[in-house]
Amino acid sequence: MSSTHPYAGQSSVDVDQLRRQPLIVAPGEDEPAVVTGLRNLLGKDSPTLSGATVARDIHTIIGLAACGVGVGLGPSRMLTAQRRGTWFCEVTPHTPLPDLVLSFQARDRSPALNAFLDIIRQNCPEVGAALDHRLGPLGPQ
Template sequence: MIGGVEARHLRYAIALAEHQHFGRAAASLGIAQPPLSAQIAAVEREVGQRLFDRTPRGVFPTAAGTAFLNRARRALDEISAASVEAGRAARGETGLLRMGFIGSALLDPLPGVLGRFRGSRPDVRLDLREMSSPEAAAALVAGDLDVAVGRGNPRGAGAERLVTVPIGADHLIAVVATSHPFAGRAEITFEQLAAERLIMSAPDQEPAVAAHLRSVFAADTTALEAATTSRDVHTIIGLAACDVGVGLGPARMRLITRGDVWFCDVTPHFRLPDLQLSFRADDTSPVLAAFLDVVRANCRDVGSRLDEVLALHARRSAVPGTTPG
C-alpha cells in the first residue's frame, strides 16, 4: 500500500485504462460497476488529481492519469517480482549458505555434495571456509556458520545445541615417495613409523588424531615432537613426494592421483574419528533444508541416520529438564 492506495486499486485503474469503459473494466475484474466507480473515485481523492476523463465516447486517462498508470504498472511488476523472489527464498533457491570444513573433506564427500547443490541451487551464494574442526564447531555455535564439516563430534560450550551426523568413515594411512624404502609395501607398523621423520596434520587441526598418535607413541614421542605439521592433506602428500618424511593422513588421500608417491596402510588398523556434518538444531533456513536434502541423496546411509538424529533431538527438546544431544 502507498498512502491509501492498495495494489488492487492499481489494478482497477489499469483495467479501466485498457477497457476505456467502467462496465467492461468491471467485468474483466469480476466485480460490479458501482464498486469500481467508487474505488476509482477514492483513488483520485487520495492522489489529489483527476486521473480519468469521463466522456460520452469512453473513459480516458488524463495527463496525471497517464503518469500515475506508468508508475502503477511498474509497481505491480515489482510486487509480482517480489512474490516470485519470496517463493524462491521459501524453497531455498536463493540465499546464503556458510560452511566451514576441514581440507580432507574436499576429497570426499564435499565434491559430490557441493557439485549437486550448486547444480540444483545455482542462485544460492556459498561462503566456504577451510577451518580446523574445533574452529568450525565454535563458529557454528556462535552463528557465524550454517554448516560445519569436521572430524569427530563437536565439543565445548553450546555443542549440545547442534545436530551432528556422520557423513564418512576413514582410517589412517601413510604416504611416501616412490624412492622411499616403504614404497611398494601394502602396510607398515607404528613401530616402523617411530623411527621415521613424520609429516602430519597439526594437533590443533586434528586434535583427536593427535591424541591417538600420542597414546600409540607413548613410550617414545620423539617422532611426534619432531614431526613436520601441515593443515592440508595436499601439503602432506607433496612433502612426502619430496622425501621429507612419511606422511600420515586419512585413507581418502588415495583419491589424489600422483605418480611420485606410494600409499600404504598402517597396522594395527586405526579408524579415524568419523567426518561429521553439524548444524544448529533451531536453524529453520530453507537453504539449509535444501542442502540437507542433497546430503541425504549423495552420502550413503546418511539420510535415515539424519532423520533419526533430528527426531531424537526433537523428542529431547520437548521434555523439560533434558539436554538435546
Template structure:
C-alpha cells in the same frame, strides 16, 4: 490505491473500452467505471478521456500508466522471487570446513548443489573445527563440516550427524622403500621422519598419535608439522618423510604418492556435519538434501535428528 486499481487502469488503456476491459479482467462494467472514477479522484487528475470512439489515456493517464506498468511488474517479480527464496533457489549459504572434507564429500556435493541451485551464493571458509563450531553457534556460519562432535558453549543447540569414518594411514613417495607395502607397522614408523598435522585441522590426532607411539614419542617430537592433509601428502610425495593422516588421503590422486594402512588400526575423529537446530532456512534444507543424495547412509540419522526439532 491498491494493485487492482493499477490493473484496471492498464486493462482500460489496452482495450480502450469499459465493456471490453471489464470482460477481460472478469468484472462487470459498472464496478469498473466506478473504480476508475474513484482512482481519478484519488490521483487528483482525469486519467482517461471518454469519447464516442473509445476511452483513451490523457497526458496524466499516460504518465500514470508508465508507473503502473512498472509497479505491476515489480509486484510480479516480488512474488516470483519470494517463491524462489521459499524453495531455497536463491539466498546465501555460509559453509565452514576442514581441508580434508575437500577430499570427500564436498567436491561431489558442491558440484551437485551448484548445478541445482545456481543462484544461491556460496560463502566457503576453510577453518579448524573449533573455529567453525564457534562461528556456527554465533550465526556467522550456516553449516560446519569438521572432525569430531562439536564442543564448547552453545554446542547443545546444534544438530550433528556423521558423514564418514576415518582411520590412520601412512603416505610415502613412490621412491620410498615402503612404497608398495600394504601395511606399515609402528616399529617401521619409529625409524622414519614423520609428517603430521598441526592438530588445528585434525583435532585429537596428535593425542591419538602419542597414545599410539606410547612413551616413545621422540619420532613425533622431531616430526614436520603441516597445516592439512594436502600439505602432508605433498611433502610425503617429495620424499620429506612418511606422512600420517586420515584414510581419506587415499582419494588424493597423485602418481608420485603411495598410501598404505598403519598397524595397529587406529580410528580417528569422525567427519561430522553440524548446523543450528533452530535454522529453518530453505537454502540449508536444500543443501542437506544434496548431502543426503550423496551420503545415503546418513539419511536415516539426519531424518531422526530433524524430526526431533
C-alpha cells in the same frame, strides 16, 4: 611416502617402522582427535611425533611426502588425492579415527544447509533418520 622411499612398494607398514621415520602430520589445533590417536599409537611422548613436520591439509602432506620430507600420516581419504611420485599404504594395526560430528543451528533454513543435509540423508540413512527425528520430517522447501 615418496615412491623412492625404502618402504614404497609395501602394502602396509607397522608402528615400529613409523617410529623410525620423519613424519608429516596435521596440526594438533586443527585435528586434536587425530593427534590424540597418533599419541596412542606411537606413544604419549613419542620423539617421532613431537619432531614431526606439520602440514595444514592432505594435499600438503602428500606433496611434502612426494618431495622426500618424510612419511605422511593422514586419513584414508588421502587415497583420493594420489599424485605421481608417491606411494600409499596402510598402517598396521589399523587406527580408527573418532566419529565425525555434524553441527549446525537447527533454526537455520538456508538453501545451502538444506542441500547439504539432503546429501547426508541420501548417503547416510542412519544419520538422515536422526536428523528427521530431531528436526522433524523433511517437508517441502
